[in-house]
Amino acid sequence: xxxxxxxxxxxxxxxxxxxxxxxxxxxxxxxxxxxxxxxxxxxxxxxxxxxxxxxxxxxxxxxxxxxxxxxxxxxxxxxxxxxxxxxxxxxxxxxxxxxxxxxxxxxxxxxx
Numbered sequence: 103x104x105x106x107x108x109x110x111x112x113x114x115x116x117x118x119x120x121x122x123x124x125x126x127x128x129x130x131x132x133x134x135x136x137x138x139x140x141x142x143x144x145x146x147x148x149x150x151x152x153x154x155x156x157x158x159x160x161x162x163x164x165x166x167x168x169x170x171x172x173x174x175x176x177x178x179x180x181x182x183x184x185x186x187x188x189x190x191x192x193x194x195x196x197x198x199x200x201x202x203x204x205x206x207x208x209x210x211x212x213x214x
Contacts, residue, residue, distance in 0.1 A: 107183060151198075155191045162188040 162184040168176045 107179065148198075152195060155188075155195045158184070158188040158191050 162181075165176055165181045165184045169178065169181045
């Protein structure tokens with residue numbers, strides 16, 4: 103079992119948790135203002151995040167296929183870490199989607 107890789111993953115997860123816990127940085131003018139020139143808009147950020155989730159899922163599938171075919175350079179721990187990382191990313195994306203749907207429904211109820 104490769105302990106170094108698991109420690110790297112834990113360190114990466116802690117860094118991401120600290121980044122997520124940081125206060126949101128709004129553009130000048132508050133949360134409703136348009137992004138500053140050169141800033142990323144919401145759609146581009148969401149598309150990028152979904153692309154990363156897709157890449158992680160594809161990498162996990164690739165490692166699973168390589169391990170199943172008997173390649174000696176792919177260990178079970180690598181496969182399990184990649185699978186769990188992809189699963190967590192997918193679950194996070196699913197929760198974001200649920201929040202977006204909920205917000206959309208709330209807005210539509212206000213207008214009615």
